[in-house]
Amino acid sequence: MDFNFTDEQTMLRDSVARYLADTYTFDARMAAVHGESGWNPHVWKAFAEELGILGAPFAEEHGGLGGGAIENMIVMEEIGKALVIEPYLQTVVIGGGFLKAAGGAVADAVIPKIIDGSAVIAFAYAEPQGRYNLADLRTTAKKDGAGYVLNGHKAVVYAAPWATHLIVTARTGGSVRERSGVSVFLIAADAPGITRRDYPTVDGARASEVYFENVAVGADAIIGTEGEALPLVEQVVDEAIAAVCAEAAGVTRKLHEGTLDYSRQRKQFGKSIGEFQVLQHRMVDMFMEVEQAVSMTLMATLRLGEADRGKHVSAAKNKIARGARFVGQNAVQIHGGIGISNELAIGHYFKRATMIESQFGDADFHLRRFESLMD
Amino acid sequence: MDLNFSADDLAFQQEVRTFIADHYPPHLKAKFDEGEELSKEDFLSWHRVLAAKGWAGIAWPVEYGGTGWTSVQRYIFAEESARADAMRLLPFGLNMVGPVIYTFGTPEQKAKFLPRILSGDDWWCQGYSEPGAGSDLASLRTKAERFTGDDGKEYYRVNGQKTWTTLAQHADWIFALVRTDATVKAQEGISFLLIDMKTPGITVRPIITLGGEHEVNEVWFEDVIVPIENRVFHENKGWTCAKFLLAHERTGIAGVAASKRGVERIKTIARTETDSFGDEAQPLIANPFFKRKVAELEIDLTALEFTELRTLAGESSGKGPGPESSLLKIKGTEIQQRITELALEAVGHYGAPYFRGFGEGDNEHPIGPDYAHRAAPTYFNVRKTSIYGGSNEIQRNIIAKMVLGL
CATH class of the missing domain: 1.20.140.10 (Butyryl-CoA Dehydrogenase, subunit A, domain 3)
Incomplete structure (x- = not known):
């Protein structure tokens, strides 16, 4: 048993802590919160380029630091201390988590973009009726030729106003709340048929109601196994x-x-x-x-x-x-x-x-x- | 002992119910339901209706224009008001400075101020807390120096700062505790002044609170001249008025009727919201975890209600509100806070969107169900109740000292 951080992990923590203490003051945060876009893209750029933390949990072959959940824990604790609003959780932990699990061409294509800061991901999973049940889905993805067509409404999607990509849960089969029939899609945030209502959240972030109306995606948009992704x-x-x-x-x-x-x-x-x-x-x-x-x-x-x-x-x-x-x-x-x-x-x-x-x-x-x- | 209302009380209940149903301003109800910020006139509209009916001075003696109601009638009125979601009248004039004036004031002060408090013509705010004097209120430093004016009359010159002054932005008058003698024990050098907010030298600055509301303010006094006839009770005896007022404030603070309505509202939300877990969905109220919390809340509220009724019975038999009212303040505010916790829990994801009220010409429907819009800001805002009016820690000190004799 060993609860000690490695030297690399200690360095990661110290460099994030130092950067945030020096630049991410409360006043700077509030200016971003009240600004038009609601976040600070140059902080995101610094996360990618100066600190390299957007690659913390990714494999070196993708350009990452070769870490995992412990590195995410280290970064997230510092994010909590500085009340960071930029979407590390949504992009790196969640987006990265799906892509790492999926592997293959989509991971090879998108993970490097997460690491270099050009991809921002939001996770559209909750629905108005579903509370915290991940399987309670009315959003549907119907097979259409080689691809799928999505329809539905996702609730309170944090970071959606800033996102380049959405990860969306939808039913390709089964009834509402059934474990079977759940699929996951990675979709460009500006795909035709997606509309948003953006708003601030009470904790200083931005989120959206995201509506899908006949959003057509290719077969390669699917992450994991069709119908068995829960x-x-x-x-x-x-x-x-x-x-x-x-x-x-x-x-x-x-x-x-x-x-x-x-x-x-x-x-x-x-x-x-x-x-x-x-x-x-x-x-x-x-x-x-x-x-x-x-x-x-x-x-x-x-x-x-x-x-x-x-x-x-x-x-x-x-x-x-x-x-x-x-x-x-x-x-x-x-x-x-x-x-x-x-x-x-x-x-x-x-x-x-x-x-x-x-x-x-x-x-x-x-x-x-x-x-x-x-x- | 009898828990049932008499025939007279039942008739009174019907009268109140009918009056509220017929006269409560519809626009006020609509604004409340939409969670919109209320204007000064909104706050006053219901007050004016009640004043015209003679029902504004609920706890006031008849000789000063009060209702002269029994404690049971007051209880019925509070219940019926809450039942109809009618707003509670602001306490600063009616429950705070009014009773101080009719208890300690001169005949001139009573004649000048009491009718305008009852009618709503004067809006009052409370100048108690200072940046350095919160729980330790007696350490206040806003200074009032006495001098004789060129007209040969006596005046005070007031300098200092008050803070957390609720709705001072609308106020015509402020009642303020000021230091008139800095050489004696803190409590013995304080006076109680009534100050016209239009007096030169007064500045009101907003403080925005966690839900984004402008509810409280800083009030600055710079060489503010106050005639000596605006002092209530003796010079340096203002602490007597302050203690009297705080005890009065605490009884109203229990808010039993409003909390009962709050519990009902939680139940309504929980019947509407769906609880989804595994392959089952049910109304949230059927979720045993949630239902248990609502049940415990209701039981605690009943305990508070009957404790308040006992206190009221004591008052009507001649005992004024004593240190026991601290119990009502502590338990009342804890319950108010638990109601807001449960409301926020009940709305799930839709507690997060921040709804800032409708701007000019903005008719777009807010995000999520109507009852969710203000759940988080209200939860944040109601944290104040265990801080203001003497923090709940101070209330426990009062009980320890005055009731338990420790």
Whole structure:
């Protein structure tokens, strides 16, 4: 057993942390959030060219750094600490995850574009009726000659306004919620028949409702096995959940540190509020949640390759969803009024922590999934 | 003891229900349902209707134009208002400064201010918190120096800053705690002033909160001149008024009737939303994980309701709201926050889109179901309830000290 990072992994973490600390200030982030496009393409370019992190989990033959889930975990934790809005999760973890699993010509073609920053991927999986059930799909892909024609509506597709490609789940067969009949497609975001309604999200990103109306794609758009792709979707979403857990570890770490700092500076009743035992204990409880978030992230990441992966990932997501709520709410509470001001970073960490709670399934969903999978 | 309403109470309930149904401004209901930001006139429209009916001063004594209702009638009115989704009238005039003025004010102050509070002609805001004085309110530093004017009359010159001042952007008057003696123990050098917001030297700056709302403000005072007849109660005895007001604020803060409506709304959402897991789909309310949380919430709300009813019964038998009202504040706000948590959980993915309200000429339908638009901003916003009005930590200190004698 060894929980130490390799030298390369430590370097990766340090270089990302340093770059974000130097350039990705809260003010710079908010300027991007409120800007027209809602993100910072030159940060993305720096991720690709200066840092090379868009290649972190990819094989060297594709131009990557030869890493995997641990490298994603390292990057995502730093992304959480800096509240990065650029779509590493969607493009590298999820898009990359599907392409690595698919292999072949499509992987050879698209992975290098992810690594050089020219491909941005959004994951269109959720539907208005489906909640967190990955198989609850009404979007259809009907066989049409050699290719397929897609119709349907995908809900709250993060990063879609910036995307060059969409990864879309759709039914090539089976009934709604049936495990069989699910297929995955990689489609150019500007393919004819795709329309979007773009909007900001409460946590500072951009997302879209994406509508498919007779979108024709070739047979080569399919990722994985036609009609039997649900296990692949579950695998990649589990990898994404582990990455989001790492992000939560970073977000809650900053919430805790910021609260601790504030409690030392803020004076009431003639002393720092951090001297009040009731707040000390609260901050200790927050600290324990952050430490457990790091632990559960590591546990889930290291078990992504195991047969009972889903159970472990759901355990991590449930624990971290509860912890994120506790840490976020108490960070705001201990800050008092300024905790709910939009002008300070603390509130924005709270908002991101809140959205992470339910991303890819909330605490209840993952508790239920854990129960269904446990011995 | 009897839990049932008397025949008179039932008749009163019917009267209130009918009145609200017939007179509640339809445009206000529409704006509320759409989650739109309310204008000053929106806030006041229902107030004016109730004032014309004589129902604005719900808890006020009859001699000052109040309803003189029994605690049961007040309870019925709150229930019926919540049931109809009628907005609660703003508390700053009616529940805060009004009772201070009729309890501690001079006859002139009562005559000048109380009718205009009741009618809604004067909009009041609360000048309590300062950047350095939050939970430790008595450490406030906004300074009021007394001087004699050229006209031979006595005045205060006010300098300092208040913050978190709710809806000060609309206010005609602010009631402010100011320091009139810095040489004595903090609580003993504070006075309670009524200040006209049009006085030169007052600046209001917005603070935007997490949901994107402009609800609170900073209020700056620079050489603001206030006539001495605008001081309530004795100089340096303002803390007495402040404590009285905080206790009053806490009883209203329980918000039982509104929370009952909130629980109903959660149930409605949960009957509409689909819970999908594995190969099964059902209404979310049938999901045992979710249903259990709604049930626990409802039980806790019942416990709060009967605790409030006991407090109200105590009040009507002559005991004023005491430190027990801190219990209502803590439990009431915790429940309000849990309601917003469940609403956000219930809407699933559609909690994420940020709906900024309809701009001019923007008629495009917002993203997701109507009940989802404000779920996240409301969840963020309602975090304030355990902070304002004396944070819940301070309320626990009050109970520990004043009730438990620790």
